[in-house]
Amino acid sequence: MSTIGNNYLEVKKRVEQAAIKCGKNPEDVTLIAVSKTKGVDEIKQAVEAGAHILGENKVQEIQAKYDALPGVEWHLIGHLQTNKVKYIVDKVKMIHSLDSLKLAQEISKRCTAAGVTMDVLIEVNIGAEESKSGVKPEEAEALCLEASKLPGIHVKGLMTVAPIVENPQDARVYFRKMNKLFVDIKAKNYDNIDMVYLSMGMTHDFEVAIEEGANMVRVGTAIFGARNYTL
Numbered sequence: 442m443s444t445i446g447n448n449y450l451e452v453k454k455r456v457e458q459a460a461i462k463c464g465k466n467p468e469d470v471t472l473i474a475v476s477k478t479k480g481v482d483e484i485k486q487a488v489e490a491g492a493h494i495l496g497e498n499k500v501q502e503i504q505a506k507y508d509a510l511p512g513v514e515w516h517l518i519g520h521l522q523t524n525k526v527k528y529i530v531d532k533v534k535m536i537h538s539l540d541s542l543k544l545a546q547e548i549s550k551r552c553t554a555a556g557v558t559m560d561v562l563i564e565v566n567i568g569a570e571e572s573k574s575g576v577k578p579e580e581a582e583a584l585c586l587e588a589s590k591l592p593g594i595h596v597k598g599l600m601t602v603a604p605i606v607e608n609p610q611d612a613r614v615y616f617r618k619m620n621k622l623f624v625d626i627k628a629k630n631y632d633n634i635d636m637v638y639l640s641m642g643m644t645h646d647f648e649v650a651i652e653e654g655a656n657m658v659r660v661g662t663a664i665f666g667a668r669n670y671t672l
C-alpha cells in the first residue's frame with residue numbers, strides 16, 4: 442500500500458473512532474479527501490485505498506483532473522465565482538460554499554438549463570473573520586430560505602472553515618455554534634431544505650468537529666501531505 446493510501450486508511454479509522462466515541466454510527470460521518478494542488482497520480486493512491494469523494498477548492502482543478510479520475514464524486518469546497526458556475530454544474534455533486542443569493546441564482550439558472558439539481562451547503566463564517574468567505578451566522582437561515590425557493594438547487598446543510606487555532610480544542614466553541622445553527626434551522630422543517638449535512642473539521646481539528654456534530658469532514662494534509670503552493 443502507498444503512503445497516501447495508508448494515510449487515507451489511517452484518517453478513515455480516526456474518523457470512525459471519533460464517531461463511535463460520541464455514539465454515532467461510523468458510516469454516518471462522510472470523509473472527503475481534499476486533493477487540491479495534488480496531481481492525478483497522488484489522488485489515485487487515495488482512491489485505490491477507498492477514497493471516493495474528492496474535495497477541491499478551485500474550479501480549474503476539477504476541470505483539469507475530472508477526466509483522469511472517473512467514478513469519483515467531486516465536491517467544490519472553496520469560494521466559487523458566479524462566472525465559473527457554468528463549468529462545474531455537470532461535474533460536481535455538491536457545492537459546500539454557497540455564500541450569496543447572487544451565486545444561488547446563477548447555480549439555479551445553470552442547473553435548470555442543464556436539467557440537474559445541485560446539492561448545496563450554506564457556508565458560514567462562524568468566527569466572523571475578515572479574511573474568510575461565508576455568510577454571517579445570523580444571515581444563514583435567510584440564505585437557506587432564499588436558495589430553497591430556487592429551482593435546480595437543493596439546500597442540504599451548512600459548512601464552515603473554523604478559525605485557525607493552536608490547540609484544536611479551542612475550535613470547539615465554533616463547532617458548537619455551528620451545530621446550534623444547524624439544529625435550529627433543521628427544527629423549522631422548511632420546504633425544500635434538508636438539514637442533513639454539517640460539513641466542518643479539517644486535518645487539525647476533525648475529531649473535535651465530529652464530537653460537536655460534524656457529519657462531513659474535509660481532510661487534505663493528513664492524507665496527501667503538505668501542499669506546495671509554489672508549484
Ligand SMILES: *Cc1c(COP(=O)(O)O)cnc(C)c1O
Binds near residue numbers: 477498644659660663
Ligand atoms: C484545504 C481545505 C481543507 C483541508 O485542509 P487540511 O488542513 O489540509 O485538511 C478543508 N476545507 C477547505 C474549504 C479547504 O480549502
